[in-house]
Amino acid sequence: MAGMPELRQAIVDKVAALYGSRFDVESEVTVTADATQAIFTAIAAFVRPGDEVIVFEQVYDSYVPAIETVGGKAVYAQLQFPDYAPDWAQVVQLITPRTRMVIVNSPHNPTGSLLTAVDLKKLAELVRGTDIVELSDEVYEHILFDGEDHASLCGHPELAPRSIVVSSFGKTYHITGWKIGYVVGPAALMAEFRKVHQFNVFTVHAPSQLALADYMQDASRHLRLAAFYQEKRDFFRTLLTETPFEPLPCRGTYFQRRATRRSPICLTVLLPSG
Ligand SMILES: Cc1ncc(COP(=O)(O)O)c(C=O)c1O
Structure with missing residues (x-):
């Protein structure tokens, strides 16, 4: 149900090589039917009616319908022209006792902006001491220009243990129609994620998973x-x-x-x- 062991192992190895965090193959990685399902499933796993979820405008189109489908309320923070960086002072004002989740997306669709290490530090300070879950949409993690680095929440010591991080093979290997992605996150959050995943997808087609596990062995394919x-x-x-x-x-x-x-x-x- 969580994905073929070969593919989960390849994902864990890739994340460890790139971001320095080694997730557990059994309990901390799940193969999904693309990022869209992963995002919906994560929201359904954690957001209850009346809960608030902070999203950043301009917001990728699947987040708010998913939040509203489960009875949650999207609360909008603004990205600021011209570099479309979050205004963390504004985000602080938006946090209430009902805030259940913050959704971040970097590299960002559609503005092409990136979260920096400083942004992750600010986010970590903001959620410290709360039970807010981070959902990090990192489907464009390999598409960066001019030597920029990707600041993954997977690599942040304080955020990784409280985040679900989403990636998409559709984006990385140009196979959108295959509908395969994955999430990584700490075991306690992944257990909740899988309770929904079990009943909205159950599993992803095995032959493509094995093919991807094989293809991922050559890291230059995603690094280039x-x-x-x-x-x-x-x-x-x-x-x-x-x-x-x-x-x-x-x-x-x-x-x-x-x-x-x-x-x-x-x-x-x-x-x-x-
Ligand atoms: C920011 C963002 N997240 C998620 C997705 C969905 O990815 P997938 O094709 O894996 O469902 C897209 C697709 O355009 C996207 O741009």
Whole structure:
């Protein structure tokens, strides 16, 4: 139910190699039917009617419907132009006794911003001494530009033990249609996650899991993704210099923001193929 042992082992090894935290293969990793299911399942596992969940505007489209489906209330924090960093002083004001979860997404869809080590420190201070659970959507963890590092909640000593961290093979290996992702988190939270996972998905198709476990053995396949997208991004931005569009900063993800003097911000997606 939690995923083929071969794939769970490969995930644990990858997370340990990249972020320095070694999760337990049996109790701290679950293979999911993509990130969308993982996010829904995590929200359903922890959020009860009347609970509040802090999300950051602009917010990825699946979070709020999932929160509302289980009777929770989304509470909106704003990301700040131009770098779309969280305003932690504002987030503090939004925390109430009903706050059950904070959802973060880095690299961020659609602004291309990243959480930094300082942001994680601020988040850790903010939730210290509470029972707030963090849900960290890190599906673009390998798509970073200009040598940026990904600050995963998996690698933060205070946040990792209280977070569910989501990743997606769809994003990493260009196999969105295969619908496979995973979550890692401490055993106590994972036990709750699996209570919902058991009855909304149960398990993910085995042949693809074995194929991915095999494919992951060559780490260069996920590690070279940044360079692959950087080349496309740089090419695209060079072409934009010949147009009235002005590219805005973008530190990760498939998404590029651009503006003209007259129009609001537009979005472009860098496709994996071609
Ligand atoms: C920020 C973010 N989270 C989650 C997802 C969903 O990923 P998956 O295709 O694995 O369900 C996406 C897909 O676009 C996304 O951009």
